[in-house]
Amino acid sequence: MVREERRQFGGIPMEILWKTNMKNFHVRAYPPDGRIRVTLPASITDWELESFLATQREAIEKLQEKAMTQEQEAKPSFTTGDICYLWGKPYRLEVIETIGAPRVFRMGDTLRMYVPKGTSSARKEALYEKVCQLELKKVYPAVARACEERTGLHPTEYRLKNMKTRWGTCNVKARRVWLNTQLAKKPPQCLEYVLIHELTHLVEKNHNARFYALVEQYCPVWREAERLLNGKVAKPRP
Ligand SMILES: [Zn+2]
Numbered sequence: 001m002v003r004e005e006r007r008q009f010g011g012i013p014m015e016i017l018w019k020t021n022m023k024n025f026h027v028r029a030y031p032p033d034g035r036i037r038v039t040l041p042a043s044i045t046d047w048e049l050e051s052f053l054a055t056q057r058e059a060i061e062k063l064q065e066k067a068m069t070q071e072q073e074a075k076p077s078f079t080t081g082d083i084c085y086l087w088g089k090p091y092r093l094e095v096i097e098t099i100g101a102p103r104v105f106r107m108g109d110t111l112r113m114y115v116p117k118g119t120s121s122a123r124k125e126a127l128y129e130k131v132c133q134l135e136l137k138k139v140y141p142a143v144a145r146a147c148e149e150r151t152g153l154h155p156t157e158y159r160l161k162n163m164k165t166r167w168g169t170c171n172v173k174a175r176r177v178w179l180n181t182q183l184a185k186k187p188p189q190c191l192e193y194v195l196i197h198e199l200t201h202l203v204e205k206n207h208n209a210r211f212y213a214l215v216e217q218y219c220p221v222w223r224e225a226e227r228l229l230n231g232k233v234a235k236p237r238p
Contacts, residue, residue, distance in 0.1 A: 033068065036063075084185075156176060
């Protein structure tokens with residue numbers, strides 16, 4: 001890679017990558033948020049890029065919309081037989097209608113959900129998200145400690161939140177790191193990468209070459225983790 005930049009075009013945030021081995025422009029949109037990545041030959045000037053984007057605007061918007069709806073289609077409907085992920089491992093959902101308060105148990109490869117009859121799929125999804133929140137709450141402190149030790153960077157606090165478009169954020173001023181509770185669905189190296197990524201923002205605010213050099217140093221598997229985070233579903237490790 002020669003150069004990487006983030007910029008807005010027509011209100012659409014994009015990652016632009018100039019690469020030496022490229023012959024043509026490539027545009028991809030990634031689920032779940034329809035993030036746009038444009039890869040192009042290193043020789044392309046800013047002006048050529050701008051005019052390419054101007055002619056492709058409609059096509060890019062369509063790609064983005066497709067990536068966003070794809071994710072929705074892949075979402076389970078929360079009925080028995082659906083697959084739900086925890087730490088990248090697939091669990092078969094078993095919905096059992098019962099009386100009393102809803103509860104969820106993990107039994108081997110099965111996620112058993114006890115719910116009152118007629119519980120909506122939105123409510124069942126909320127239960128699954130709650131399981132993810134509890135999982136992350138239990139697991140992240142030890143991983144965060146290890147990442148802090150490795151980087152020598154220490155935030156004042158961590159907070160967890162179910163977020164729609166971000167895996168994590170870092171409020172640099174307050175030195176506060178936010179983690180998306182949905183990280184509990186992804187393989188463990190994803191949590192590690194997001195922690196390293198957000199901690200690195202404490203010393204480098206922008207996604208520039210210095211930032212990625214530091215991330216690479218602290219977390220050599222970051223590319224793989226990023227790929228897993230942006231994939232449609234978390235694939236189990238062999
Ligand atoms: Zn970042």
